[in-house]
Amino acid sequence: MAETTPFYITTAISYPNGRPHIGHAYEAIAADVIARFQRLSGRRVRFQTGTDEHGLKMARKAEEQGRTPSDLADEMSGYFREMCDALNVSYDRFIRTSEPDHHRASQAIWQAMEAAGDLYLDRYEGWYSVRDEAYYDASELVEGEGGEKLSPQGTPVEWTVEESWFFRLSKYQDQLLELLKSPGFLEPASRRNEMIAFVEQGLRDLSVSRTSFDWGVKVPGSEGHVMYVWVDALTNYLTGLGYPDDMGDMWPASLHLIGKDIVRFHTIYWPAFLMSANLPVPQKVFGHGFLLNRGQKESKSLGNVTDPLELAERFGVDALRYFLMREVAFGQDGSYSPEAIVQRANGELGNAFGNLAQRTLGFIAKNLDGYLPAIRGHDAADTALFESVDRAITTEIPQAFENLALQQAVEAWLQAVFACNAYIDAQAPWTLRKTDPERMETVLATLYICIAQLAVAISPVIPASSAKLLDMLGVPEELRNLEGIRSHWYSPLAESDYQIIAPTPLFPRRELPAEDA
Numbered sequence: 001m002a003e004t005t006p007f008y009i010t011t012a013i014s015y016p017n018g019r020p021h022i023g024h025a026y027e028a029i030a031a032d033v034i035a036r037f038q039r040l041s042g043r044r045v046r047f048q049t050g051t052d053e054h055g056l057k058m059a060r061k062a063e064e065q066g067r068t069p070s071d072l073a074d075e076m077s078g079y080f081r082e083m084c085d086a087l088n089v090s091y092d093r094f095i096r097t098s099e100p101d102h103h104r105a106s107q108a109i110w111q112a113m114e115a116a117g118d119l120y121l122d123r124y125e126g127w128y129s130v131r132d133e134a135y136y137d138a139s140e141l142v143e144g145e146g147g148e149k150l151s152p153q154g155t156p157v158e159w160t161v162e163e164s165w166f167f168r169l170s171k172y173q174d175q176l177l178e179l180l181k182s183p184g185f186l187e188p189a190s191r192r193n194e195m196i197a198f199v200e201q202g203l204r205d206l207s208v209s210r211t212s213f214d215w216g217v218k219v220p221g222s223e224g225h226v227m228y229v230w231v232d233a234l235t236n237y238l239t240g241l242g243y244p245d246d247m248g249d250m251w252p253a254s255l256h257l258i259g260k261d262i263v264r265f266h267t268i269y270w271p272a273f274l275m276s277a278n279l280p281v282p283q284k285v286f287g288h289g290f291l292l293n294r295g296q297k298e299s300k301s302l303g304n305v306t307d308p309l310e311l312a313e314r315f316g317v318d319a320l321r322y323f324l325m326r327e328v329a330f331g332q333d334g335s336y337s338p339e340a341i342v343q344r345a346n347g348e349l350g351n352a353f354g355n356l357a358q359r360t361l362g363f364i365a366k367n368l369d370g371y372l373p374a375i376r377g378h379d380a381a382d383t384a385l386f387e388s389v390d391r392a393i394t395t396e397i398p399q400a401f402e403n404l405a406l407q408q409a410v411e412a413w414l415q416a417v418f419a420c421n422a423y424i425d426a427q428a429p430w431t432l433r434k435t436d437p438e439r440m441e442t443v444l445a446t447l448y449i450c451i452a453q454l455a456v457a458i459s460p461v462i463p464a465s466s467a468k469l470l471d472m473l474g475v476p477e478e479l480r481n482l483e484g485i486r487s488h489w490y491s492p493l494a495e496s497d498y499q500i501i502a503p504t505p506l507f508p509r510r511e512l513p514a515e516d517a
């Protein structure tokens with residue numbers, strides 16, 4: 001049955017070598033919006049996020065701070081989880097790769113790759129970037145300003161010579177090319193060409209274990225080797241479903257949502273590991289863009305690193321969520337600033353939607369004692385409004401969400417909100433109150449229905465505010481989904497003795513603090 005189709009969505013798991021930044025918040029929020037939309041459409045959703053705790057980057061950061069990697073991971077991972085909770089990210093599991101079930105899953109996939117004859121012992125000699133936790137071919141390196149060698153991501157690389165297990169990546173070249181070329185696997189399509197070119201130039205086998213440090217998952221039966229951190233990190237997606245035990249029907253994942261810098265790991269290495277272990281590959285990988293602070297990358301040296309929770313506290317969780325989805329074309333890079341957040345929050349959430357709800361509910365509370373208005377026959381203006389809201393909630397918004405065009409989904413919603421505003425101005429219920437009180441009631445009822453529908457449709461983006469509004473409207477929980485809100489729920493509710501109390505503002509006006517004004 002369509003209602004129970006499973007949908008498994010994951011974010012990247014973050015390196016807890018520092019506190020979360022705005023890019024982490026952006027990815028978690030985007031994934032949450034998609035997960036909530038899928039639940040709203042009646043799908044059975046599983047949503048996983050977490051922290052990627054092994055590897056040299058973590059080991060070195062801990063050493064710098066004179067503590068153990070596990071102590072560093074415990075502290076920092078806690079901040080990532082706190083961030084998700086504070087931003088209302090509705091994950092089913094927050095995974096930490098240091099957990100025992102994850103070690104077990106990683107060792108199991110290793111053994112499956114070994115059984116397939118895809119692992120062999122050799123010696124690695126080449127370049128490694130600790131910041132990216134990635135091996136690079138000499139031909140990929142670029143020159144820095146001081147003549148030093150840098151990875152294509154601009155991070156330092158070091159020459160590494162070590163005994164290592166290798167994975168026969170080269171064996172999967174043709175299968176990977178076919179996968180990368182299959183429509184829908186890697187989106188946005190603009191990221192595809194780069195990956196195809198990388199595979200076409202010939203894949204070299206991948207070093208998949210390290211012997212110079214021990215902070216990682218132990219390679220089964222191979223003393224002194226820990227797995228290359230990306231082998232265990234990628235396996236988190238299986239761990240969360242119970243691998244190597246029965247994973248139910250959630251695998252393959254419907255969507256791995258990740259940033260554009262880690263597409264190679266997810267669309268080349270990961271599918272190859274899965275093919276080797278004889279497991280299906282994910283249905284889709286989406287590489288979103290980067291979020292910039294007033295057009296600049298955030299960095300400690302520039303002193304512009306923003307704490308996402310501070311932004312949420314200043315502007316409101318839903319305002320931040322709304323801004324990020326509304327401002328940035330999903331897939332492309334985007335920029336944020338306090339002014340831009342305040343402008344969208346005040347203009348679109350506060351004035352356009354919040355005021356519409358406030359005026360309508362306030363009017364009902366004041367003039368009808370809070371009793372829901374009766375409908376006494378709709379005219380053409382009402383029908384036209386119903387049609388535009390219906391088009392938005394049945395077609396435009398769901399299609400855009402389904403296609404991961406998150407910004408377009410919000411725009412379609414906003415257009416429908418504008419249509420309601422134009423309607424209330426044209427119908428002027430405050431005038432009808434004196435001239436035609438019956439028509440006034442129909443107008444208010446029309447608005448009431450549309451507002452409830454729009455509150456449900458935008459709930460993936462602003463879940464807490466939508467719920468608060470639906471509570472004030474008195475819309476029962478079971479109707480708060482795309483199917484339910486289109487049913488004929490209004491008349492029974494209007495005939496009940498439900499009474500609206502004076503509404504409280506949903507989106508308090510935000511001012512810019514002096515330092516940002």
Ligand code: ME8
Pocket residue numbers: 011012013014015016022023024026027052233234236257258259260261262289290291292
């Ligand atoms: O890459 N804007 O972890 P990570 C948007 N542990 N997204 C950003 C961003 C920015 N400014 N900066 C980073 C890792 N990201 C690995 C993943 S998955 C098996 C292992 C995104 O903490 C980045 O692209 O460096 C990635 O998707 C996520 O944040 C975590 O980055």
